[in-house]
Structure formats: structure tokens, C-alpha cells
Amino acid sequence: MTGVLVVTSVVLIYLAICTSYLFLFAIAGRLVKPVEISEKKEKPGYKILVLIPAYKEDNVIVEVAKQALQQYYPQNLYEVAVICDSLKQETILALKALPITVVEVKFSNPTKAKAINATLQPLFGYDLAVVLDADNIMDVQFLEKVSQAFAEGYTIIQGHRIAKNTNTSIAILDAISEEINNHIFRKGHCALGLPAALIGSAMAFDFQFFKQTMASITAVSGFDKELELAILKDRRYIYYAEDALVYDEKVQRIVDFKKQRTRWIAAQLTYLTNNFFSGIIQLFRGNVAYFDKVFQFMLLPRLLLLGLAIGTTLLSVLLQHMPLFVFSSTLVLLLIVSLFLSIPNALLKKISWKEVSAMPALFIQFIFSVLQIRKARYTFLHTPHGEIKQNR
Known part of the structure; x- marks a missing residue:
């Protein structure tokens, strides 16, 4: 006893x-009440690279790429780059028919960090890098919102990832879990002066900083955690842009939830x-x-x-x-x-x-x-x- x-x-x-x-x-x-970004009358003209790693995501990636081109942000100031790993040839051809950059990669042990680094290293001339998941759809004002936060001096910005679907009980519970994370680890933390937690997508970074920092990231899973630790060790702040929305697909089956x-x-x-x-x-x-x-x-x-x-x-x-x-x-x-x-x-x-x-x-x-x-x-x-x- x-x-x-x-x-x-x-x-x-x-x-x-x-x-x-x-x-x-x-x-x-x-x-x-957390610090909010005021909308400037004169919109900043930052050049943005939107990175979308896609590993075996033939079901969703073409539609996601099309949606990524529908931003209110000036089209000449942002570029969408889809990183294709283990996609079907017909999917790659459909992507190449769009006004986007298609990067083909192949690794024996694929990771998101490898895919991003392979794409980033030869690139330059951008102000901001945005990272999405292959199922993410940006709200039409997303790039505008993160560029406003960048203009205010925030060099690392976590957007508000929100459920795209609530069509099953598992999806509803997953959506609830996402919002609890947003409230506690992002909004609540920023309210008390601490950095928000990164979530792996719907993120925006100063391009040069992101390129340099990502070069040292080797995570098999959870690359955002390794990236966040590097950011925090450097005593940098992560701003949570609650009104910068990205719609994310929630898992719909128990088997996918478990995985x-x-x-x-x-x-x-x-x-x-x-x-x-x-x-x-x-x-x-x-x-x-x-x-x-x-x-x-x-x-x-x-x-x-x-x-x-x-x-x-x-x-x-x-x-x-x-x-x-x-x-x-x-x-x-x-x-x-x-x-x-x-x-x-x-x-x-x-x-x-x-x-x-x-x-x-x-x-x-x-x-x-x-x-x-x-x-x-x-x-x-x-x-x-x-x-x-x-x-x-």
C-alpha cells in the first residue's frame, strides 16, 4: 500500500x-492582449519565396500549388517553389504547367530538412522565406500579413494554422488539439513576452537567416524543433501572427492519427x-x-x-x-x-x-x-x- x-x-x-x-x-x-501589427497604408515590397516540400503527396499538391498563386500579394513579388520527392510523373508534369518553380529531389532516407536545404542553397535575392506543408492552403492575405509583421521588425513569424476539414470525429479532435496548441504555446506565450512555438509550416523567416540556419539542420523528424532550438539559443524572438491564416488538413482516421x-x-x-x-x-x-x-x-x-x-x-x-x-x-x-x-x-x-x-x-x-x-x-x-x- x-x-x-x-x-x-x-x-x-x-x-x-x-x-x-x-x-x-x-x-x-x-x-x-498580445502585440498586434498595424496595417500600413504603404504596403512593403518584400520578395517572398514560398517553399512547399511534397513527399508522395500526389493527391493534394497540384491543387495546393494552384491555390498558392491566389494571394492578394503582388504576383511579381512572390515565387512558389514545390519540392517534389517521390511524386508521380503525371503530377510533376501538371506542376510544371503552372507558373511556379518545380524542384525535383530524391533521397534514400527523405526528410523535409534535406528537401528544403537542397532547394535553398543555390537561391538568393529574396527577403522572406515561407514554409508550407504539401496540404496547406494559404488564406489570400497570408503573405500580406507576414510581410507586415516583417516590416515591423519581426524576422521569424509563425502563422495561425487552422483546420481545413472537420469531416470526421478524428478530424474534429485533431482540429481542437491544433487550436489548443495555438492558444497555449503561441498566443499565451507571446502574451507573457516569450517566443511562440514553431509548428513546421505556415512559418516565415528572414531569407538569409533561414538559409544559413537550415544548413545545420539534419533532423529526420521534427525539423521545426531543431530549428526552433537554434533560434532560441541565438536569443531570437518568434512572433505569432494570429490573423495570418493557413488551412491545414487534419487527420481523418485513427490509423493516420497513430502514425x-x-x-x-x-x-x-x-x-x-x-x-x-x-x-x-x-x-x-x-x-x-x-x-x-x-x-x-x-x-x-x-x-x-x-x-x-x-x-x-x-x-x-x-x-x-x-x-x-x-x-x-x-x-x-x-x-x-x-x-x-x-x-x-x-x-x-x-x-x-x-x-x-x-x-x-x-x-x-x-x-x-x-x-x-x-x-x-x-x-x-x-x-x-x-x-x-x-x-x-
């Missing part, structure tokens, strides 16, 4: 730290083990932002946190231990409040019993994801897009 209580107490301490962290930034995102989360958890564990001690060192050097990022790697996925909190509450009932019950049930309530504070009203309205009933299955998939992270640490696990009819 004593051993069980000790283990449960340790778990609850960890849960309390994680929950307090999430609650702090959830509140900050609601109560503290995606396995890749993400593997990357998170890799960066935690590789940067734990450097995070502590940077903290003592006054680099709170770098330490904060390393601390984020210590956070379990929120569904696992919630499951553990509920599990310890049920265990406290079985043990008939009132202090543990009060503490654990308080954590459950606090975690639920943190999550609800972070979800936009439009998505809250989409939650029904169908979505709630899908959560136990997702919890189980998270467990399987943790058990299969070894493969994902050394091999890129591709998540297919455009295989199921979507809604906007």
Missing part, C-alpha cells in the same frame, strides 16, 4: 507541474534527451525561452495527461485516500478548464457524444505510439493527405 501511495504521489506531482503550466498560458492567452503522433512523440523524446542538460545550462545563463522549450518536451500529450489524472482519481477512490482524491480531482478539473479556455467557440460547438466517445480509442493509440517510437526516431513516417473527401 505504501509503495502504491508513493508512486501515485510522484505521478500527481508531475501532473500538477504540467497542469499548472498549461493553465498559466491558457489564462494568459485569454486575459493578456502522426508516433512521429511527433519520437521527435519530442529525441529533443528532450539531446537537450535536457543544455536547457538547464541556458536557464542559468538567463535564456528562459530556451529552457521553456526544453520543458515543453517534458510534457505528455494532453490526452495522456487527462487520462493519468482521471486514473489517479479513480485509484484514490479505491484506496479510500481522501487527500489524494481531492488533489487528483482538482487537477482533472484544472486541466479541463485549461483545455476549454483554449478551444475556440466554433470548435466547441462541434463537440458531441461521438467525439467524446472517440477519446478512449485515441488514448489507446497514444499508448501504442509511445511503444513504437523507436522506428520513428530513425525513419520518416509519412502521413497521407487527401484520401477522404473534406469540408472547409
